[in-house]
Amino acid sequence: xxxxxxxxxxxxxxxxxxxxxxxxxxxxxxxxxxxxxxxxxxxxxxxxxxxxxxxxxxxxxxxxxxxxxxxxxxxxxxxxxxxxxxxxxxxxxxxxxxxxxxxxxxxx
Amino acid sequence: xxxxxxxxxxxxxxxxxxxxxxxxxxxxxxxxxxxxxxxxxxxxxxxxxxxxxxxxxxxxxxxxxxxxxxxxxxxxxxxxxxxxxxxxxxxxxxxxxxxxxxxxxxxx
Numbered sequence: 142x143x144x145x146x147x148x149x150x151x152x153x154x155x156x157x158x159x160x161x162x163x164x165x166x167x168x169x170x171x172x173x174x175x176x177x178x179x180x181x182x183x184x185x186x187x188x189x190x191x192x193x194x195x196x197x198x199x200x201x202x203x204x205x206x207x208x209x210x211x212x213x214x215x216x217x218x219x220x221x222x223x224x225x226x227x228x229x230x231x232x233x234x235x236x237x238x239x240x241x242x243x244x245x246x247x248x249x
Numbered sequence: 250x251x252x253x254x255x256x257x258x259x260x261x262x263x264x265x266x267x268x269x270x271x272x273x274x275x276x277x278x279x280x281x282x283x284x285x286x287x288x289x290x291x292x293x294x295x296x297x298x299x300x301x302x303x304x305x306x307x308x309x310x311x312x313x314x315x316x317x318x319x320x321x322x323x324x325x326x327x328x329x330x331x332x333x334x335x336x337x338x339x340x341x342x343x344x345x346x347x348x349x350x351x352x353x354x355x356x357x
Contacts, residue, residue, distance in 0.1 A: 144320055145337075149328045150307060167305045167332055171279040171355040174305055197275045197282055199258060199351070201309070201328075212252055220257040220309075224275055229253075243307070245353055247279040 150201065154178045154239050161233075170248065177242040179205065184232035195247045196225045203240030208232050258309065262286045262347050269341075278356065285350040287313065292340035303355045304333045311348030316340050 150166075161182050167174040184190075189210055199222035207215040207223070210230035215223060225231055258274075269290050275282040292298070297318060307330035315323040315331070318338035323331060333339055 145317065145323055145331050145333065147323060147325060147329050147331050149326075150330055151328045166330060167303075167353070167355075169303060169355050172353065174353060195275075195277055209253065215253055215255060217255060218257075220259045221255050222258055222274060223253050223255050225253065243351075245275070245280065245282060247275075247277050 150176055150243065151241060154202075154241055166243075172248060173246040175244050175246070177244055179203070179233065179236035179240040179242065181238050182233060182236045182240075184234075189230040189232050191228060191230045192225075192246075193227050195227050197245040197247070198223060198225065199243050201241045201243055203237040205236040205240050205242070206234040208234045258284055258351070259349065262310070262349055274351075280356060281354040283352050283354070285352055287311070287341065287344035287348040287350065289346050290341060290344045290348075292342075297338040297340050299336060299338045300333075300354075301335050303335050305353040305355070306331060306333065307351050309349045309351055311345040313344040313348050313350070314342040316342045 160180060162178045164176045165173060166176055200217045200219055202219055204218045208231065214234060268288060270286045272284045273281060274284055308325045308327055310327055312326045315325065316339065317323065322342060
């Protein structure tokens with residue numbers, strides 16, 4: 142008998158302080174799906190994510206502002222999604238409290 | 250100057266009748282991400298999805314009941330997610346009105 146475990150993405154989202162918590166929800170050789178809980182978080186000054194892979198992100202709760210290297214800030218509220226192509230440098234300027242993201246990393 | 254288009258997953262979710270609407274949000278050789286809007290939808294009787302790829306799904310709005318071949322029904326409410334491994338036959342028993350899913354198909 143097949144039984145699939147069901148979990149909820151909004152479970153245990155409380156986070157102390159101004160940090161980020163990462164939880165891998167699914168991973169295989171092609172793709173990694175992770176939940177990110179950001180609590181009034183900013184990337185360190187002058188820190189930039191620079192990833193080879195395309196990343197697709199959606200804000201499911203809360204809100205955030207992304208910065209792109211050389212680009213205008215990108216405001217994201219709940220339900221907003223964006224594709225960040227590989228090697229587009231980006232950082233998190235600011236998030237609201239208990240902001241829940243879903244990030245899909247395409248490994249190709 | 251880099252500018253990334255931001256869209257909202259809850260835009261234009263109204264659907265007439267008892268159907269399903271599919272919208273591809275991201276696709277590359279590794280992964281396809283799609284939004285599915287189900288409006289009080291059921292798969293046809295005796296119809297089963299049978300996919301080679303792993304599929305990860307989350308209900309973002311509304312609710313649904315999945316059936317697995319030979320398994321117990323799986324109830325999903327907003328925020329609930331589940332991985333359906335490749336070749337696990339499944340069908341949609343019923344959804345609520347304007348149920349919004351996100352499905353990630355790992356092509357490997």
